[in-house]
Amino acid sequence: MSARGMASRAAMSGGGGSAFPVAVVVLGILAVWYVAAVALNSAWALDQAGRDGVTLSARELVADTWSQERPRLPAPHQVAVELWNTTVAMPVTSKRSLIYHAWITLSATLAGFVLGTGLGILLAVGIVHDRTTNASVMPWVIASQTVPILAIAPMIIVVLASVGVAGLLPKALISMYLSFFPVVVGMVKGFRSPETMLLDQMRTWNASPAQTFWKLRWPAALPYLFASLKVAVAASLVGAIIGELPTGAVAGLGARMLTGSYYGQTVQIWSALMMASILAATLVGLIGLAERLTARAMGGRA
Structure with missing residues (x-):
């Protein structure tokens, strides 16, 4: 392999090596965030289900804690959707932007x-x-x-x-x-x-x-x-x-x-x-x- 090819390969591997730890940290933060959303929002979901006489399965409980209108801790995708709706999908001159x-x-x-x-x-x-x-x-x-x-x-x-x-x-x-x-x-x-x-x-x-x-x-x-x-x-x-x-x-x-x-x-x-x-x-x-x-x-x- 030529010297130029080796240098290019080293640069690419160096860039990937620096991006990988960042990606791992971001994924770790998102995972902890989602778990915390379930833990903090589950009490309200269980209380509502109890009042309605409904028993939530684990999957239904998780889905409910990630989709509440006024959660204690919103899930990352809820924040991302709100960011999109109030930036890209909203006129810049709007008071809600x-x-x-x-x-x-x-x-x-x-x-x-x-x-x-x-x-x-x-x-x-x-x-x-x-x-x-x-x-x-x-x-x-x-x-x-x-x-x-x-x-x-x-x-x-x-x-x-x-x-x-x-x-x-x-x-x-x-x-x-x-x-x-x-x-x-x-x-x-x-x-x-x-x-x-x-x-x-x-x-x-x-x-x-x-x-x-x-x-x-x-x-x-x-x-x-x-x-x-x-x-x-x-x-x-x-x-x-x-x-x-x-x-x-x-x-x-x-x-x-x-x-x-x-x-x-x-x-x-x-x-x-x-x-x-x-x-x-x-x-x-x-x-x-x-x-x-x-x-x-x-x-x-x-």
């Missing part, structure tokens, strides 16, 4: 993510370059994350509403609150990652602090930046959803979950959760793509 609600949440997520990333980088620059900032700001940055977001979110919304600020900005600020912390921690680590020998070399070349920052510290911090951004964007999405809960919002994934909880529509709640997961995975994937493109542009291994 999950794409419509996802866009409302995404707008707050991206606004908070941009604000949190900018704030995190600025704080990291100050912490690394100024000892006073390091001693005074860093403890407060860490302490800020000890306060539960569920306690802060209503306060932010009420205070801003009292001065006439509502809509996107309060949710964006809550998202920023959650997303700036991983950026601060990651970038401080990244800016401090260059070895002392390299910093001494820059001093030998009489480089200014700005030149040292842009030519040495910033390139060294890029891997830490992208790793932090992946965590920050997921946290920002969580913040946007939490920001929708105490406001009585009528649009957004958080509002969709809240409405489902009011009326016991667990399938609606789970479909909104799955949509949020898909949205988070997409955002993290886009950051990963930007990371690979940046590495390739800088001559690294993409």
